[in-house]
Amino acid sequence: MTGRTVHGSTTEMIQAVAAGRPVRRDEPLDPPGDPDPAPETLLIGDERFRIERLGRPLDWVMRALGDGADGRAPWTVLLWQGGLLDRLPRTVDHTIAGVSWDPTTQIADLLVLDEPRSSVPWDIDLETHHRLLDHMAAMHARFWHFTDPVGLGPPGARYTALAPSTGIREAGSGADGLVVGWAALAADQPAAHEAALALAVDPAPLLAAFDGLPTTLVNGDWRVGNLRPLADGRTALLGWGWAGAAGSAVDLAGYLALNAGKLPESKNATIDAFRAALERHKIDTAGWWDRQLELALLGAFVQFGWSKTTDPTELAWWIDRVLPTARTLPD
Secondary structure (H helix, E strand, O other), X not given: OOOOOOEOOHHHHHHHHHOOOOEEEEOOOOOOOOOOOOOOEEEEOOEEEEEEEEEHHHOHHHHHHOOOHHHOOOHHHHHHHOOOHHHOOOOEEOOEEEEEEEOOOOEEEEEEEOOOOOOOOOOOOHHXXXXXXXXXXXXXXXXXXXXOOOOOOOOOHHHHOOOHHHHHHOOOOOOHHHHHHHHHHHHHOHHHHHHHHHHHHOOHHHHHHHOOOOOEEEOOOOOHHHXXXXXXXXXEEOOOOXXXXXXXXXXXXXXXXXXXXXXXXXXXXXXXXXXHHHHHOOOOOOOOHHHHHHHHHHXXXXXXXXXOOOOHHHHHHHXXXXXXXXXXXXX
């Protein structure tokens, strides 16, 4: 596995990517009045790039996940450095052209191919939805039986990161909604709250239940705001902060939870479509699929169930699916 260079400075990174082409500052492509302004943009030759900054000092989610702990580079940098992003299937584009990392500031800069952003997330029509599921399955098939060679997040981190304790610890940093959401879940569905909170505090029973089931490289963040359909039919997958070794159904469960209200078909139909996509990519799902799906849905509820209390129908679907699974785990 051939790795990629991580540069020591942003200037060095830009010069390496430019390779002698002219570089100039450019205006962001945001719509006028966008409340979330784009990062700095550059024209290198006739290509437009943006500079995105990653680092624990900037991002409470990274701190909650343990990403970049103990002075280590962020997991996105490790994916790049280890060559894992180069192994993605042709249909999935990470869009990263260069990476720099400053261990003193704990900040990484990514030079990313830019494109116009919409102020309203694009809708998922049925064709796009099925294409996304197929590209997710293709990625999982490419990394089937993946074991982590670079030191990404431990499997339990995704389940503890959005616990109410994070909201308390990171108050004022953008995580305040966690406390409100978990409290609303406790008031509305105490049994579901108890089951989810127990695993958010200690995910060991859930992780033990996953043992022996097949793993792959998951992105962990297949939400609409993190995806771009490209003109050539590929998918740009723009964030890798939740990546790690996990079951294929973990990505699917996250897709269902994160894109609630945007799916053009039912969750059950989406599950069937994704399983069929895995089979098309020559992954035999017999013997393990049902159990991994049950556990992955439970895990997604541990992560995001607190955000479902404003939609009774959505919440009811999740509770019906995950509470029976939670009762199968050891105390």
